[in-house]
Amino acid sequence: MASAKPRVKVPKTAKKGDVIEVKTLISHKMETGLRKDKATGKEIPRMIINKFVATFNGQPVFEVDMEPSISANPYFKFNFKAEESGEFEFTWTDDEGGVYTAKKELTVS
Amino acid sequence: MTKLTRRQFVIVGGSALGVAAFGFGPAQAKSNGYEEYISKFTGGKTPVEGKLTLDMPEIAENGNTVPLTIVVDSPMTKDNYVKQVMIVADGNPSPTVGTFHFTPSLGKADASTRIRLAKTQNVHAIAEMSDGSFYSTKREVKVTIGGCGG
Numbered sequence: 177m178a179s180a181k182p183r184v185k186v187p188k189t190a191k192k193g194d195v196i197e198v199k200t201l202i203s204h205k206m207e208t209g210l211r212k213d214k215a216t217g218k219e220i221p222r223m224i225i226n227k228f229v230a231t232f233n234g235q236p237v238f239e240v241d242m243e244p245s246i247s248a249n250p251y252f253k254f255n256f257k258a259e260e261s262g263e264f265e266f267t268w269t270d271d272e273g274g275v276y277t278a279k280k281e282l283t284v285s
Numbered sequence: 286m287t288k289l290t291r292r293q294f295v296i297v298g299g300s301a302l303g304v305a306a307f308g309f310g311p312a313q314a315k316s317n318g319y320e321e322y323i324s325k326f327t328g329g330k331t332p333v334e335g336k337l338t339l340d341m342p343e344i345a346e347n348g349n350t351v352p353l354t355i356v357v358d359s360p361m362t363k364d365n366y367v368k369q370v371m372i373v374a375d376g377n378p379s380p381t382v383g384t385f386h387f388t389p390s391l392g393k394a395d396a397s398t399r400i401r402l403a404k405t406q407n408v409h410a411i412a413e414m415s416d417g418s419f420y421s422t423k424r425e426v427k428v429t430i431g432g433c434g435g
Contacts, residue, residue, distance in 0.1 A: 247351075255392055
């Protein structure tokens with residue numbers, strides 16, 4: 177399993193009704209399956225993160241089905257409307273079944 | 286160049302036309318099949334142009350990481366929101382790039398990522414709205430150094 181380090185940026189607090197910005201980044205080579213090993217001439221097998229899911233208090237809010245055309249170290253930015261306090265959970269799943277998660281609290285006043 | 290008789294000229298001209306026609310065939314067949322993915326996504330419906338903005342650089346020096354932002358003009362309420370947006374690149378080895386699934390809790394349909402582009406090509410975005418309608422837009426990106434390895 178490849179190592180992947182997720183990083184997420186979410187404001188800690190927000191006013192009810194505010195639309196906040198969520199930024200996520202994970203280190204991953206996103207091997208396309210199209211490259212060849214220069215030394216052996218063999219194809220390097222595909223190994224990408226194929227799914228990203230963001231939930232808030234357990235409810236899915238934003239998802240991406242990912243293909244090899246997503247750049248290495250996948251980055252996503254999206255918005256979220258703050259209605260109540262709670263917790264974000266972000267999950268990345270790769271071709272080898274590797275699952276990486278990150279959590280962030282949001283306090284809404 | 287030797288002088289051509291009228292008959293020879295017709296033959297030469299005819300074969301040149303033949304070559305041109307032949308050349309056209311493979312060029313068409315070279316499409317990476319992105320149209321099929323779009324029609325599968327829309328269930329055969331033809332998307333209407335508009336409501337959707339695809340923000341990408343006009344010239345991407347490095348095809349390995351090209352910024353992409355999609356914004357859909359939608360109130361994002363429970364009854365009227367964007368369900369999903371599919372991105373396809375018509376000049377990549379595989380046309381599909383990714384599908385973004387939105388929900389009303391986002392407040393705004395505005396998402397960004399970074400993608401790989403193998404060469405200069407059109408990037409298409411197709412949105413499915415909650416009422417079942419489809420909208421699309423496309424954008425040409427000139428790529429200086431391709432980003433699909435090899």
